[in-house]
Amino acid sequence: MALSPEVCIRGAGIVGRTLALLLARERVRVALVVPPAPAGKEDIRAYALNAASRTMLESLRAWPDTAHATPVHEMQVHGDDGGRVQFSAARQKVEALAWIVDVPALEQQLADAVRFQPLIDVATEPVAAPLTVVCEGKASASRAALGVSYEVTRYPQHAIAARLEAAHTHDGIARQWFNDRGEVFALLPLGGVHGKTLALVWSVDQLRVPELVAQGADEFSAAVSEASHGELGSLRLTSERAVWPLSRAIADRWSGTMPGQPTQSWVLAGDAAHTVHPLAGQGLNLGLADAAALAEVIRTRDYWRSVGDARLLRRYERARRADVLQMSLATDGLQQLFSHNLGPLPALRNWGMRGFDRTRFVKHWITAQAMGLKS
Numbered sequence: 001m002a003l004s005p006e007v008c009i010r011g012a013g014i015v016g017r018t019l020a021l022l023l024a025r026e027r028v029r030v031a032l033v034v035p036p037a038p039a040g041k042e043d044i045r046a047y048a049l050n051a052a053s054r055t056m057l058e059s060l061r062a063w064p065d066t067a068h069a070t071p072v073h074e075m076q077v078h079g080d081d082g083g084r085v086q087f088s089a090a091r092q093k094v095e096a097l098a099w100i101v102d103v104p105a106l107e108q109q110l111a112d113a114v115r116f117q118p119l120i121d122v123a124t125e126p127v128a129a130p131l132t133v134v135c136e137g138k139a140s141a142s143r144a145a146l147g148v149s150y151e152v153t154r155y156p157q158h159a160i161a162a163r164l165e166a167a168h169t170h171d172g173i174a175r176q177w178f179n180d181r182g183e184v185f186a187l188l189p190l191g192g193v194h195g196k197t198l199a200l201v202w203s204v205d206q207l208r209v210p211e212l213v214a215q216g217a218d219e220f221s222a223a224v225s226e227a228s229h230g231e232l233g234s235l236r237l238t239s240e241r242a243v244w245p246l247s248r249a250i251a252d253r254w255s256g257t258m259p260g261q262p263t264q265s266w267v268l269a270g271d272a273a274h275t276v277h278p279l280a281g282q283g284l285n286l287g288l289a290d291a292a293a294l295a296e297v298i299r300t301r302d303y304w305r306s307v308g309d310a311r312l313l314r315r316y317e318r319a320r321r322a323d324v325l326q327m328s329l330a331t332d333g334l335q336q337l338f339s340h341n342l343g344p345l346p347a348l349r350n351w352g353m354r355g356f357d358r359t360r361f362v363k364h365w366i367t368a369q370a371m372g373l374k375s
Contacts, residue, residue: 005031006307007298008127010142011135014103015270015287017110019133021060022295024119028307031127032120044163044239045103046188046199048072048174048281053288054099057106062113068105070189071096073172098281100174100188100199131308132258132266133294135287138249140272146256148268152249157183158209159278161242163190164198164224167233175231181205185227186281198235200224201278203246213241248328250274254321255313265308267316269294274324282327293320 007023009016012034020032049057049069057063075087075097089097114120126132126142134142143150170189177185184203191197202224204212212220217237225235251273258264270287297316298307305312 003029005029005121005127005129007031007131007133008123008129009033009133009135010126011035011137011140011270011272012114012122013135013137013270014106014110014284015291016133016135017107017114018057018060018062018288019135019269019291019295020120021062021110021113021117022056022291023298024117025060026295026299027119028298030120031123031129032114033123033126036124042240043104044161044199044242046190047101047103047106047284048098048188049101049288050098050282050285051094051096052292053285056288056292057109060110060113062106062109064101064105064109066192068102069099070101070192070195071172072098072100072174072189073193075174076176078175078177096172098174100190102190128261128264129308130264130306131313132264134266134268134272135270136272138271138275140268142266143251143268143272146259146266148256149252150249151252152247155203155246155248155277156206157203157246158206158243159246160200160202160204160209160212162200162220162224162237163239164200164221165236165238166196166198167235169194169196170198170232175228177227177229179227185224187228187232188281196232197238198232202227203278206245209243213243246277248276250321250324250328254317255310257310263308265310265313267294267313273320274328276324276328286324286327289323290320 006029008031009020010033012032016032020030023030054063054069063069071089073089073096077085077087087097089095114122132142134140134146136142138150164187170187172189172193174189175187179185181204183205184201186201188199188201189195189197190199202212212223215223220241221235221237224237225233228235251268254273255265255267258266269290271283273290274286276283276286294316297312301307301309301312
């Protein structure tokens with residue numbers, strides 16, 4: 001890059017690379033800090049991406065092919081005592097409710113797009129710039145060095161992720177169960193609409209994790225088959241199991257001035273700014289919405305304003321903090337609702353699910369919000 005960068009992005013995950021491409025498209029010079037790659041380990045992550053995220057990634061030519069982005073035509077949510085809510089793309093009059101995307105495929109698409117963008121300079125160390133964007137994830141060292149407080153609420157649960165092969169095709173249906181243990185068990189479709197590959201995300205009590213992780217492949221497969229009530233026939237484990245603790249968090253400050261550098265600013269985006277419970281599958285969508293919002297305030301700034309102008313960054317923070325808090329409270333409320341079994345609560349929540357499933361306009365509105373649509 002012949003000229004100095006205007007923006008330095010620390011963190012080259014999905015949010016960081018997407019932001020770099022959005023800014024470069026607006027002729028902003030970017031330095032993207034890519035840390036050394038970790039030792040080779042199977043990446044079994046899969047994310048549910050909404051229509052807004054897909055549209056943005058397609059505009060950057062970074063959307064994976066159909067083999068790695070499976071449309072969700074239906075979502076079935078089961079309570080612990082007969083409650084059920086069903087969402088349908090056909091009733092919503094949309095192509096899909098979401099797309100389940102293989103993380104390695106998406107990361108490769110973004111890496112290829114970055115490589116061919118001349119306004120993005122890949123660096124191994126942070127460089128000075130009018131604006132530094134911290135996209136390093138929830139364990140961000142840069143955020144800690146800036147003295148930002150990251151207020152974490154830990155759940156007494158861990159997530160277990162794995163890949164499975166089902167006896168029957170999933171038909172593009174995402175399935176989720178809330179059980180009487182307060183656990184959330186989700187099977188997400190992969191490998192195309194008529195595929196049999198599933199991504200498992202199982203939020204379990206932290207005391208039960210060692211037992212499930214220590215199980216052999218056959219025993220674990222039997223446990224997940226039982227948890228899915230046999231809806232897809234027998235399930236076979238085809239990957240390693242990944243485990244991580246669950247929490248929700250939000251930074252107390254999202255922007256500021258670099259220490260000792262009054263002309264340089266910083267801002268947080270993605271998991272460095274916030275995390276939510278994964279039960280709604282909205283974590284990455286929130287991070288990508290951060291990237292879109294930050295790129296937009298930079299794109300529409302007055303010509304005389306720097307990309308690090310404090311007023312711009314506060315505008316971004318106000319817009320995104322409200323949406324993040326709304327989603328955080330919603331997912332936390334659902335987690336709390338199904339984690340207690342006192343008195344009439346189980347009967348009431350399942351009654352509520354059945355009543356909600358019969359509504360039309362409320363379901364339509366909530367589905368549109370989850371898809372990132374305005375209506």
